[in-house]
Amino acid sequence: MxxxxxxxxxxxxxxxxxxxxxxxxxxxxxxxxxxxxxxxxxxxxxxxxxxxxxxxxxxxxxxxxxxxxxxxxxxxxxxxxxxxxxxxxxxxxxxxxxxxxxxxxxxxxxxxxxxxxxxxxxxxxxxxxxxxxxxxxxxxxxxxxxxxxxxxxxxxxxxxxxxxxxxxxxxxxxxxxxxxxxxxxxxxxxxxxxxxxxxxxxxxxETLVMYQHLSVVDYPKQEDGTIWAMIHPQLQDRDYQALNPGDPIFLTFNDETIVYQGESTIWPIFINEAAYYEKGIAMCLTQKLQINL
Amino acid sequence: MxxxxxxxxxxxxxxxxxxxxxxxxxxxxxxxxxxxxxxxxxxxxxxxxxxxxxxxxxxxxxxxxxxxxxxxxxxxxxxxxxxxxxxxxxxxxxxxxxxxxxxxxxxxxxxxxxxxxxxxxxxxxxxxxxxxxxxxxxxxxxxxxxxxxxxxxxxxxxxxxxxxxxxxxxxxxxxxxxxxxxxxxxxxxxxxxxxxxxxxxxxxxETLVMYQHLSVVDYPKQEDGTIWAMIHPQLQDRDYQALNPGDPIFLTFNDETIVYQGESTIWPIFINEAAYYEKGIAMCLTQKLQINL
CATH class of the missing domain: 3.40.630.10 (Zn peptidases)
Incomplete structure (x- = not known):
């Protein structure tokens, strides 16, 4: 180089x-x-x-x-x-x-x-x-x-x-x-x-822990496209922490908890980023990897 | 009534x-x-x-x-x-x-x-x-x-x-x-x-503690009107807490601390409100009063 x-x-x-x-x-x-x-x-x-x-x-x-x-x-x-x-x-x-x-x-x-x-x-x-x-x-x-x-x-x-x-x-x-x-x-x-x-x-x-992007999750929405839930209090600010199937992710405006329904642990980031509301992104899901350099 | x-x-x-x-x-x-x-x-x-x-x-x-x-x-x-x-x-x-x-x-x-x-x-x-x-x-x-x-x-x-x-x-x-x-x-x-x-x-x-508005404080500015300092780390998030003469309020971009030069204790609020940058307000100063109802 x-x-x-x-x-x-x-x-x-x-x-x-x-x-x-x-x-x-x-x-x-x-x-x-x-x-x-x-x-x-x-x-x-x-x-x-x-x-x-x-x-x-x-x-x-x-x-x-x-x-x-x-x-x-x-x-x-x-x-x-x-x-x-x-x-x-x-x-x-x-x-x-x-x-x-x-x-x-x-x-x-x-x-x-x-x-x-x-x-x-x-x-x-x-x-x-x-x-x-x-x-x-x-x-x-x-x-x-x-x-x-x-x-x-x-x-x-x-x-x-x-x-x-x-x-x-x-x-x-x-x-x-x-x-x-x-x-x-x-x-x-x-x-x-x-x-x-x-x-x-x-x-x-010689190793590095890296969070590899998997997918994005949108907010639950009403028929007119407006959001119908907020990031759940138990998920807010917990970027880079393990999220397991069954863990709360959203709280709807009628006070119901929506849980993560995936099949394995993921690591969410960009949780509640203001600029991503218009992009339809409530958070990004990542996989935690250890890679050899 | x-x-x-x-x-x-x-x-x-x-x-x-x-x-x-x-x-x-x-x-x-x-x-x-x-x-x-x-x-x-x-x-x-x-x-x-x-x-x-x-x-x-x-x-x-x-x-x-x-x-x-x-x-x-x-x-x-x-x-x-x-x-x-x-x-x-x-x-x-x-x-x-x-x-x-x-x-x-x-x-x-x-x-x-x-x-x-x-x-x-x-x-x-x-x-x-x-x-x-x-x-x-x-x-x-x-x-x-x-x-x-x-x-x-x-x-x-x-x-x-x-x-x-x-x-x-x-x-x-x-x-x-x-x-x-x-x-x-x-x-x-x-x-x-x-x-x-x-x-x-x-x-x-029959009493109420009230924070009575006194004045506003603008950010230190350069000649072209751009800000020249940030809210000091020791003041950030300390809304409604007593600020005494000599306490840090700003940190300039060349890393100098600016202290509060008033003559008596005041209680700042609206510290670092985003919408107030354009209004020339870094914080509002208040006086803490106990009033009888």
Whole structure:
């Protein structure tokens, strides 16, 4: 593998996820914080219009605009579709394309500090394992899309890198503790990349616990499409904890408990993420795997 | 004082505050839940367009549209200004005007279960004291506007009643525990009104602890108007707790702590409310008072 020459730290891909947006603003104001000897670090506020109005997006979710075929489609002209093409140009198509992308997100779900992998590149896996090793609160989630072609996330612009999803934090606010934890995690990533360039990668355990995406669960709904239940009190905030058949998952508006009817234990995440109500996702179900690196 | 004949339960005055909006939807679907023998209870989803898109408002904050002079101004025609006039007609101007309004709000701040009084009507004070007596977690806040004429809140349409502000909960989600606590509080209010009509008001303590609004504090800002600090970790979630001169309130983006420089103890609330970033409010400062009823 070649040296890493340019690294992008991206924030505000969703305009109401302030943690990443303000971290990027901080880093761009104080570039010394992210300056390394062996590579250049650039910052990008990915959806400035949505950030300015404090909304996830203006016309379309930017982090669903990076399908290869859509980036090449000149008829797609919504604000976010044009923004995605511009970001592709900046980060992936120019002579100064980056070698590593860190995309900073936040969630109303209790995601802690989550690394979202869009591929199984050994470098990404080893870095994720390292981050989990030095901070066991860091968890690793492998997202649902199996191939780059069907994955619409910004991170597909570069095979190295991943998204960081932190929570719980409401949309449109900064929670300082989570801001500081995210900032620390960014520095740990940059330090690792610097050590990689110097051929000083620390040696750690050879296994990684990864949460592999299985499926999504929608809210129970009425005939008119409105939701008919809430996340059950016993499931709220229990992201990454084992859910067994028979465990409560929803509480309906007429006070009935709906239980998980699967046949085996799963590990739900993104439980009660605000932005997923409109996507018909109450939670994502994952399988907990231990993989060898 | 006359009998209470009609009561309005209002939710979704802010479209992304789901607790109240879905409680109102639940009550309108199951009217038996709020049916009482001695009065009629009506429900109102106050800002249906904003609720449909999951935003606080479409053009203007609806809960700032109830200034008497603006309700009478035919030139004001934004969606929310028209909606405010329509709500005034429904709740306050018709032959079937209501005698009591409960307006359900939620906050990203740790507001617990807060009653927001817009006046000092003895009935409201006694009801608030009763609710605090049966559940000490209920707190009572007297808002900043001293006269009805300068108060733009929906609750000014009726001298009896108040807003309920619950939190912390992110915008655009339902947190079932808080939903249940709010529902219980609504039932306690309705039960009290029923007992008032039957002349069976319970006798309780003759004092009430009230948090009287003093002032608001804005975020430290840069020259371009962007915020330059976050709520300090030591202040986050400490709504209704005493803040003394010298206590940390902000953490700047260059990691400096800003302390409270007032001369006496105050009690901050609405700490880190998402909707108040655009209003230039990082928190509201209150004075803790014990008043005799």
């Amino acid at each position: 070649n040296q890493i020459n340019r690294v992008a730290i991206v924030g505000g891909t969703h305009g109401n996820e302030f943690t990443g947006a303000y971290l990027v603003k901080k880093f761009s104001q104080f570039p010394d914080l992210i300056a390394k000897l062996s590579f250049e670090t650039v910052t990008l506020l990915a959806n400035p219009k949505a950030f300015a109005v404090g909304r996830r997006y203006i016309e379309k979710d930017l982090n669903r605009c990076f399908l290869k075929q859509e980036l090449q489609d000149p008829t797609l002209e919504s604000y976010e579709e044009l923004q995605a093409k511009s970001i592709q140009n900046t980060l992936a198509a120019s002579a100064k394309k980056v070698d590593f992308i860190l995309d900073l997100h936040s969630s109303t779900a209790n995601m802690g500090l989550t690394i979202i992998l869009v591929n199984n590149h050994p470098f990404n896996l080893k870095l994720a394992a390292y981050l989990n090793y030095i901070n066991p609160l860091v968890r690793v989630y492998r997202c649902s899309f199996q191939s780059v072609e069907e994955n619409p996330f910004l991170n597909v612009l570069c095979e190295l890198g991943f998204a960081i999803e932190v929570g719980p934090v409401a949309q449109g606010i900064l929670k300082s503790t989570l801001f500081q934890q995210t900032e620390k995690l960014v520095h740990e990533v940059l330090d690792y990349l610097e050590r990689f360039n110097k051929d000083e990668i620390p040696s750690i355990n | 006359n009998q209470i004949n009609r009561v309005a339960i209002v939710g979704g005055t802010h479209g992304n505050e789901f607790t109240g909006a879905y409680l109102v939807k639940k009550f309108s679907q199951f009217p038996d839940l709020i049916a009482k023998l001695s009065f009629e209870t009506v429900t109102l989803l106050a800002n249906p367009k904003a609720f449909a898109v999951g935003r606080r408002y479409i053009e203007k904050d609806l809960n700032r549209c109830f200034l008497k002079q603006e309700l009478q101004d035919p030139t004001l025609e934004s969606y929310e200004e028209l909606q405010a006039k329509s709500i005034q007609n429904t709740l306050a101007a018709s032959a079937k005007k209501v005698d009591f309004i409960l307006d359900l709000h939620s906050s990203t701040a740790n507001m617990g279960l807060t009653i927001i009084l817009v006046n000092n009507h003895p009935f409201n004070l006694k009801l608030a004291a009763y609710l605090n007596y049966i559940n000490p977690l209920v707190r009572v806040y007297r808002c900043s506007f001293q006269s009805v004429e300068e108060n733009p809140f929906l609750n000014v349409l009726c001298e009896l009643g108040f807003a309920i502000e619950v939190g912390p909960v992110a915008q655009g989600i339902l947190k079932s525990t808080l939903f249940q606590q709010t529902e219980k509080l609504v039932h306690e209010v309705l039960d009290y009104l029923e007992r008032f009509n039957k002349d069976e008001i319970p006798s309780i303590n």
